[in-house]
Amino acid sequence: MLPLTTRWLFSVRPVRRFSLTGCYRYKFSTSLTARAAAAEIPNTLGTLSTSSTPSTPNPFQGIRLRDYQEECIQSVLNSLKNGHKRLGISLATGSGKTVIFTQLIDRIKNGSNEASQTLILAHRRELVEQAARHCTSAYPHKTVEIEMGNIRASGTADITIASIQSINSSDRINKFDPKRFKLVLVDEAHHIVAPGYLRTLEHFGLDRKRDDSPALVGVSATLSRTDGLRLGAAIDEIVYHKDYVDMIGDKWLSDVVFTTVESTADVSNVGTSSNGDFQTRELSKVVNTKQVNEITVRSWLAKASERKSTLVFCVDLSHIDGLTKTFRQFGIDARFVTGDTPKVERGKILDAFRRQEFPVLVNCGVFTEGTDIPNIDCVVLARPTRSRNLLIQMIGRGMRLHPDKTDCHIIDMVSSLSIGIVTTPTLFGLDPSELVEKATVSDLERLKSSRETKDVEISRNIHFVKYDSVFDLIADTSGERHIRAISHHAWVQVGQDKWVLCGPSGTFIRLEKVKAQGNEGGEFVASEIRALPEGVSKSRFAKPRRLLTTSTFADAVHGCDKYASEHYPHILIWRHQSWRNGPPTDGQLNFLNKLRGEDDKLTAHDITKGKAADMITKIRHGARGRFAALDADRRRKEKRESLGREKERTMQIRELVSVGPLSA
Known part of the structure; x- marks a missing residue:
């Protein structure tokens, strides 16, 4: 328009x-x-x-x-x-x-x-x-x-x-x-x-x-x-x-600043629709809560209350209603437009918005394509997405030049779970969980460049982190981010698609993803491995007893958690127990320092008892073998770097567009 x-x-x-x-x-x-x-x-x-x-x-x-x-x-x-x-x-x-x-x-x-x-x-x-x-x-x-x-x-x-x-x-x-x-x-x-x-x-x-x-x-x-x-x-x-980055640099589009805010919305159990994005109804239930809506409005008040024309993107009609009411409860004149809004009424609302008669316009999907409202100087992404296309369409609404604005502020309400989420930092090849505060395009480009100089290697299908020692591997807790967004228990990732939850006397639950015949994506299998008393058998452990088999990770974790809560002491498995924040024991420090060397020993001030317990679990359940495998992969990749080093080191942005032929 x-x-x-x-x-x-x-x-x-x-x-x-x-x-x-x-x-x-x-x-x-x-x-x-x-x-x-x-x-x-x-x-x-x-x-x-x-x-x-x-x-x-x-x-x-x-x-x-x-x-x-x-x-x-x-x-x-x-x-x-x-x-x-x-x-x-x-x-x-x-x-x-x-x-x-x-x-x-x-x-x-x-x-x-x-x-x-x-x-x-x-x-x-x-x-x-x-x-x-x-x-x-x-x-x-x-x-x-x-x-x-x-x-x-x-x-x-x-x-x-x-x-x-x-x-x-x-x-x-x-x-x-x-x-x-x-x-x-x-x-x-x-x-x-x-x-x-x-x-x-x-x-x-x-x-x-x-x-x-x-x-x-x-x-x-x-x-x-x-x-x-x-x-x-x-x-x-x-x-x-x-690309829009080139056009911003050439001053054909408005300057943009990005702020990401962790909204606390947990989308780990939200299903996937046929187009690969989140299922709308399930996503709305997670995002459209009093707490999340208040975080969204408070974030706008703190970061962009001086903006004259803010466009907010919601999930569905229910989310529009909830977020619009929350803005109004905070004294903000927020109005909304939906696909069901009569054309005449929509025109009146848009005309008033263009005249800057009210500061916030809320919608869900109405203005992602083909809408020209150049005075928009702030865009609030109140809905998480897996689609880079949708993300670009939404932020593009604020990129047009207009004499009343110097830039457009993009406020991205990032879900607490980064797995599968596309956020504004991902447009620059950064990790989706990267949080930024009023970062310009130049800031994000520099941040991307600094990330690429670190020892991170990326192939098309596998993310390799370069560990210089076994200790670096066991100290890395990024593998627990996904499972701990689903569970409050002290799960530890011990390998690729393999997690362990420790119980009493050496007994533990092992959850792993295995390939299933006729199921391309595989399935998740959980087993309990009980520790045997000394002298009973040559083996330290009894034969694994299968607890469950499911097709989804979330169902597997919830099933294991239910079993563990009924059979294991709460004080051992609950991740938020106060003992985990205390100092490590001498035995824990001695065990871990064997991997550190004489010149780099840990002290009680360097680590908590819970962190030490998690690291020891990783060592006992395969960290050394995993380090050897990763190190071998790294050496093989270094030999091939002359053929594709730049391609492997460059952060792959999903849905990248380039000039040239397309495959059918």
Whole structure:
């Protein structure tokens, strides 16, 4: 949607016109001239010059493109010239993809004398209407029609903008003759491999590369997928990519500062949806609590109360209700918009928000794509996500330039469990649990660089930490982070996918992940291993007794905890016992110092009794063997470093977009 100053520049008015096809043709009235509004057009669309005359035949004579916009267009034209047909463009939110769209319509020439029409596809009403306004302004001499809902296009217009749902409804697509189209443009093209899009592409001969098909150009700020569907099924190559970090550095987008706040929400038991993100209903129950909502509001008050226009992203309607009420309880005028908000009411709320009449606007998923509210100077991510795409879409709402702001403050409410979470630091290759305080893009880049200089090696599937000694390994407690977010018992990780909970007299429970036949992901098996009295057997332990087998880690941990609480003394297994914070025993220190050497011995001031107990458990249950295996892996990797050292050392960011061919 256009900013307030230009919102009425191209007002949409459907006009009933009788025709043999019985379609409605959209007419657009201009209440302001392009010359009068030139200075008001936002920076995202390039610069409009007022020196052109009304009689200029070229609609783009007065537009001065940004350097990267012209580079992008040339990349598309060169790729088409080389025979490619299905192209992708990756551009950050706020980069002005609409002006690139409209430029391509004129600059991509007809494949034949017959092919001259253009089709623009989008999946949301706002995107359809936005494209219609811009096309009508850019091409006043071309016919522009919409295919959406009850509005039906004729199929013969110079430019047709269609919602993907409507064009696939009934037989509406049949009126579009593929031979008459030179170009198909797809907005928010990360959706392009959804069934509706694929059916439409097949109709136009774009389901595979064909010499006689129209050109296909898809544009998105997040040109990647998380659900396993390959974009290569619809796009052959990405011809241009400009990241939001580059655009911030070049001052085409607003400066951004990031703050992460640990919200205490525990998502360890939240299931996964079909698209790989958290299940909405389960996530809402965890996030939408009085405690978490108060932490969110208090964080905003402490870090961003001076901000004029804050956009808050929630999980669902219930979360919107809970968080909006919490803001109001703290005296903040917070209002909300949902997908069910009537269009007129939504427009009034957005207009008031643009005029900065209230400071906080709460929503869930309404403004992740195709929304232009450049005055947003703060974004609160009140919902955790596993999707880097969604994260970028959300923070992108605050990156547009606006004269009333110097930067946008992103407040990321990070869940207490980092496993599987994508946070703002992960966009820079940092650990998702990294907490930052008003960090700029430059700060995070420097932090990433400093992390990469440490002895951390990363392969595609395994995270290797370089331990210089067995003691470094047993002192590392990062392996307990996941299980201790689920359990209050003193579990210790003793190997890859293997954990131990110690009971009385040397007895312990062992939980491990094993591969199961017919189950690609494996299953979790828990066993109790009882210590035997001396002299009873040559073995120190009885044969393991299986306690349970489950398909999920959380169920396995909860089952083991229930068994342990019923059979083991609470004082031994409870992680929060006061004795664990006391000084270590002499026996513990002597045992551990055998690994330290004469010049680096531990004292009672260096470690607690609980920490010492955990470290000894690791040693007794395989730390030495694990260290040897890791050390061997490290040596093998060092031998291969000439072939891929940089690739292994660079933090792999999930869903990374790069220029080049895509695999199907």
